[in-house]
Amino acid sequence: MRIDTISIFPDYLAPLDLSLIGRARREEILDVRVHDLRDFTHDRHRTVDDTPYGGGAGMVMKPQPWSEALTHVLDSADETTGGAPVLIVPGPGGERFSQAMAHELADAPWLAFACGRYEGIDERAYEWAAERMPVRVVSLGDYVLNGGEVAVLAMVEAIGRLLPGVVGNAESxxxxxxxxxxxxxxxxxxxxxxxxxxxxxxxxxxxxxxxxxxxxxxxxxxxxxxxxxxxxxxxxxxAATTSDLADLDHAVATPSDAPELAVLQKACWIEMVTPAEDWWGAPAEDAGTVAENLGQWTTHLFRSEGRLVMSVRVRRDPHRPTTWQIARIMVAPDLQRQGLGRALLAHAEALAPADITRFWLNTGADQPRLLKIYKKAGYRVVGPGVGPGTVDLVRRLRS
CATH class of the missing domain: 1.10.1270.20 (tRNA(m1g37)methyltransferase, domain 2)
Structure with a gap:
């Protein structure tokens, strides 16, 4: 991920060289670039502000230095950044920053931050920028700071630590x-x-x-x-319950989702894993293994207010092309026994291509509740599974 930050106090952002974020920069997981807004002024005093039209206290940041600074950032795009960054302007009048937003922004290849000062930035700078890139005004909380730098330090850390490799134990x-x-x-x-x-x-x-x-x-x-x-x-x-997949946000998993998926897996299946070797791989999958499996399966995620609450993965059987494999049907423990697992199974079945003739899944042989759910959905046990203590189930569509 690349992050560009524009400020009149670039030294304020020196802490981004410290701790885990600093290490991520040195290991080139994060490419953080800091720009001095005053470098884009053209008078000997390097003026970036002026008095507000209509009167009032304080000073307003001029649009011209901002347009030139942002143009400089845009002109530095390369094959890793995509077309343009998402521009984030910290300000008390913006949408509230949250962990869910941090996850959303962690999926972007390129972010830019504009650190306002004084009474803020001339509104025309926002209009100019919005014609060239997505612009989001984001509030760190319901209070006012002297400038955007403190908010940028907080947001960069919250976002950056979600990237694979930044935090040593991703499950944390x-x-x-x-x-x-x-x-x-x-x-x-x-x-x-x-x-x-x-x-x-x-x-x-x-x-x-x-x-x-x-x-x-x-x-x-x-x-x-x-x-x-x-x-x-x-x-x-x-954490409120839900009764319908339509109430949830649906997406296909990316590598940045792997830590959440690994822990959801543990939460769902912890009671099945005694001893661990009797269950086929499920609890043994760490975030790295989950991320690797994302390349072999299409994994669908369902979130409630940013929280990962359900997941299922599907693929065409590599050895039997007309078989649709369904695996890792997971519903957060506090949402189980409400019919959501059956709804998730139906969703996975609906994803199957038109030429599929049977559905396949695998579960623990000593899991009567799950076996009952699958049998009620039309699945029948066809024999022991590849993993110890498991069985394969199949639902045939047509011969």
């Missing part, structure tokens, strides 16, 4: 606050009992010490709901 990206629409659960480390010097022993919750991963997952989800209700009740709608 989806076990955080605002991923899945909820705040993060409480976290603990050693020692299990700690005296803070006040004579009070504080202990780690017993559920985290017992090794029961299903119980831990349930406890963490309960804690996320409790914490969100107490601190940010406005977010609870994000």
């Amino acid at each position: 990206l989806v076990e955080e606050s605002h991923e899945g629409g909820l705040l993060e659960y409480p976290i603990y480390t050693k020692p299990a009992t700690w005296d803070g010097g006040d004579g009070v022993e504080r202990t780690v919750p017993d559920v985290l010490l017992g090794g029961n991963h299903a119980a831990i997952a349930a406890w963490r989800h309960e804690q996320r709901l409790t914490r969100t209700a107490a601190r940010r009740p406005d977010l609870l709608h994000t």
Whole structure:
């Protein structure tokens, strides 16, 4: 990804050379370029602002330096950037920046940021830019800053850390606050009992010490709901249930979705994985394996308010061209048992080309609930699956 930032204080953005974002720049995962707006002025004082028409306090940034600076950025396009960047202008009058927006912007090959100052930028600069590139005014929050640089630092970090390779443990990206629409659960480390010097022993919750991963997952989800209700009740709608795929945002997965898919997989199937070797590959897939499989399957995602809640992948069988393979039917645990799995299966079937004569899927032989769902949908067990502890099921369309 390439990111261009225009500011009258380019040194303000020096922290982008630090920590994970700095390492990503050095490893060429991120190409971050900072431009001084004053380089595009033509008077000896390098003036970028003037008094507002109609009167009022403060100064307004002139459109001319902005048009020249943005033209300079546009003229540097290459084969990796596409036609034009998405221009993001931080400002309190814009749409609220969120984790969902960070994911959306992380899929763009090229972003540009325009750091306003004073009372803002002449409106004609926005109009000029919108004729040449997508323009989004984005607010970091419901407050006013002295300029856009602080917001750019925050947004570049939020976006950049979602790119593959920036964060070492990619799974940690989806076990955080605002991923899945909820705040993060409480976290603990050693020692299990700690005296803070006040004579009070504080202990780690017993559920985290017992090794029961299903119980831990349930406890963490309960804690996320409790914490969100107490601190940010406005977010609870994000985790609300849904009863129809049409209520969700649908997209085809890209490599940047792999970490979320890997964790959704664990969340859906954790109770099936005892011991892990008895289940064919599902829990063993890390983000890298999921990303690799995206090249072999078409994976469909469904999101609710930015949260990944369902997924399924499909393909034409490489060895039996008239067979449509359906796999990794996943519904987030808090949305299960509402008929969404059946709806997701129907969606996968509807994607099949016209020459397909049968549908195929695979599941655990010891999963009676799933087997009942598939048999009710017309599937029949045809024999043991390739993976240990699994069976293949087929639904024939015509001979």
